[in-house]
Amino acid sequence: MEKEKVFQQLFSMSFTPMLVMNMDGDIQILNEACCHLFKTTEERLLSCNVFEEPKRFFIEKHEVEPLRKQEEEVVLLKKKVDQQFPMHIHIQRTEGDIPLLVVQWKEFSSSIEKQEEVIRKMKQYKQFVQQSQDAFIVTREGRIQYLNPAGVKLLGGEKKEEYIGRPWLHFIHPEHLEIVKERMVQLMNGMSVRPRVDVKLLTKKGVVIIESSATKIKFEGQDAIQYIIRDVTDRKKYDEMASKSEKLTMVSKLAAGVAHEIRNPMTAIKGFIQLLKASKQYNEEYNDIMLEELNRVESIIQEFLTLAKPKIENSYHPKSLNQIIRHVTLLLDTHANYKNCRIINEISDEITIFCEENALKQVFINLIQNALESMSKGTVKVTVEKRNEYGMVIIEDEGCGIDEQSLARLGEPFYSTKQTGTGLGLMISYRIIEQHQGHISFASKVGVGTKVEIALPYIKEPVNIS
Template sequence: MRTGNSQSAPEHVTATPSSVNLVLTVTVNGQILYISSNCKDVLGYTKEMLIGTSIKNIIHKDDRFMLESYFFNKQQQSACALRVLKTNNDIIWFETIVEPIFDTTSFEYEEILLKMNVLVDPTNDCMLEENSPNTLLSSLFPDKSFPITRLVDAPNLIDEAPFPIIIAKLGQIVYLNREAASLLEIQQPNEVIGNSIYQFIDEEFHEVVSKRIEQLQSGFRLGIIEQKWLKQNNEKIYLEVKEVPIYIHDEIYEYIVLHDISSRKSFHDIIHRSRERYQRIIQNSIDTIAVIYQNNWVFINDSGVKMFGANSYTEMLGKNIYTFLHPDNHDQVREFIGIVNSEKKEVNFSKQSWYTFQGKQIYTELIGIPTTYFGEAAVQVIIRDISDRIKAEELMIKSEKLSIAGQLAAGIAHEIRNPLTAIKGFLQLFNDEIQGKQNYFDIIFSELSRIELILSELLLLAKPSEIKFKNKDIRIILRDVVTLLETQAILQNIQINIDFVNQDSIITCDENQIKQVFINLIKNAIDAMENGGTIIIRTRVTNDSIYILFIDEGCGIPMSILDRIGEPFYTTKEKGTGLGLMVSYNIIENHNGEITVDSKEHEGTTFKIKLPRINDTV
């Protein structure tokens, strides 16, 4: 007997032939509508004690959430282990299969069927209390010398029973009542006495029936099972079969009660097909479909499991939604759920941000639909991942900024460059004539040179030079750039380390432009490391891409401005123009690549460039 201190079913506990079946039907809010009559034997409750009460009252408190989840999940059909409380508060473990029955038009549950098998520890010699040979009909045959032929003399006991009954010995029919003969359309019941019961059972179930007879002969009670039988005219019929052992002449016979479920089976098949179709729609949806109850995920489809990077459905089950949601969206989502629950209508929520199990940020839009979960208000949500769309919009905005900056650059360059040339020329004339003011002229010429530098970068942005693409090994280009800047780095106590893969790293590029990008990124890294340190330049390759990483140990970029990196005229450096990275982004984009940046303040920054790889030699 399990105690109430058990927290989980032992791994070795399995259903054995001694399992006693309980069958329950409950409403969507857990109210018990029906429970099989053997509940008294198994749990100690009478049917009257349980019908109309909540099933939660007899389920261990730690297992109620599991049961509720299985009630709601239309896909979940595997058995779950549950602890059920007896009248004396002892615990019995049950293997439980939940089969919801719901309306074919609305797909809302009408009733829920629970099939529960007692789990028995096969290492325990003490089986169920009621595993002794069944004496269900002992009141009918108090005298064990009662001859089997006299069964026909007890019409009020068995033959007039309102349900089909067959009594057999090792599968050989020794008696059947009128209802059984009528059900199987047997014209002359006496003619089948002594025949094998297998002639009325579909061949598909012969092996199952044989094993059940062996169990009955060992004195075990057996649960209800669905079987396919044959009428005398070979017409197929679906039956629920309940079998118990009885003693007659100190020998065990099989007492078999039949219940025709053909109509119900046909209806259930329709329901099952409808349910499967509905489940396929849910599970195959590219959008996440989930149910939120008391701020927890209680159902989520496969797309949702994948979107959040979970390993399985159970990893999401029961988790609080706000552990995934960006803090900035908490209040908005609470309001969203409140509106859905209070106004009982579909509500749209345009944009929110979530975090996956891996910490990746994703953007979604929500549709909330009121629903019920175990009879209580809940929210069904359709979540569409719009991260790619958001990224595309941001790229479009950035492209617009580049375009505008290019137009501005063209105008500025033409309007300023010519006057600037004239000013510089006259200042050079004055410099030769005026003595003693050399320091002022040096400052003026320095600032004019800076203006020319800005104009040059603007002109490059506005009117890029002709691109000449050739196949080049990216490692050779990087080594050339490192050689160029290594001396400057050493002067600032900075070491440049390279970590190149030993694989062909060929790209199609304009070498000068790619060098310009690399020089810009390395110089930025040097400027960010005022106290010295190490810059790592690393390459990695895949079948179709080459990745170049520039990793520094500088001051890092604050998260609040990280998204603005690459915008025109936006810089974190005191004397920066904000155009160097913008030009670099533009060059990489023209090479069908992309630049991403990851930075932590006071720890350093990593720029990652992705370029198409050419499977060729230089």
């Protein structure tokens, strides 16, 4: 009752002309400013019907039809003959057992063309939001203030009234609750956040995965957050199925490749055994060839097992990336000298990384050996530096280079630019770097050389290196 008295006082004291009417246009109450606008008494206005006198009130019955459906408010722009500037008519529907319409008239000191453009854009945006397949949800102080039909559908409801005023966090999966809370605080404090995040939502239909963007806006004059949400549950399922299919395809390719690579040396071994059996004599040359082919089979099996070996987290320790590179280049110096090549190091920053040292050494040995084998003579330059949040190892050679078509296929199983290569070495290198949350990139020009960049996240805080 106290709230009703306050509302009535504010209503009657307002300088903005206002009246309340029912859905049929019959006026229920009005304020003094309204009487002043229409230059008549309260008694005479109360006996009027707004829709029956459109020239007086500037409102046509068909203009408020949207309020009988889903719309909450309508904005009209009209101009009287004796007025220079337009009149802005704001009509809002109240909630309750018997819906009523609150009408306000406001004059503006700007051209009608400008006002019409503003209203046109407002209507276009509202229409876009209402018809959008993406959910639009507005929250203020953590509670839902508005949601469009797509938002109602996303949450599994039938009417938006089911959700207005409810805490937004009640619909967030516990797995992502802290992330959403943090984003809400950051947005309201004016901080920048990631444009889009994937979040699990609890709805009447069950758990759905959404892609969401959030923006700080003004809603009814107060700070609020607008979420634009898309249901990506089906897309995620499809991506997962596609990933599994891709893995199965990769396994079949690997199996076929291993069979092919092993079959060639096994055919040779079988042929020489048959020759030895036929001659019934010991042949040193045949033995050497068979041992060489068996070593090749063993090498292929070893590389395949390395590729299949899972990552062991407890084998990771803080290590100096600079020291790892020094050890590797020192190890390969003799091989470089033998090929009339040299390796030079350029190490500018001390970088500590969390890694499995032997696995990384295997990667760097493989890449530097590839660089050396691409040259008859020349220099391999190995640079270690910091770049943003990564420790970078850059390996540059002066070799024959790789064409674009071959460059795109690097890392595929059993694809190699070397005549005797299996392609597994580079594939293993990719896997090891990915396990270290890093990445490898290649750039090359035929006749000039190749540049390999390995990025590994480094430890920013000082630690004891084991």
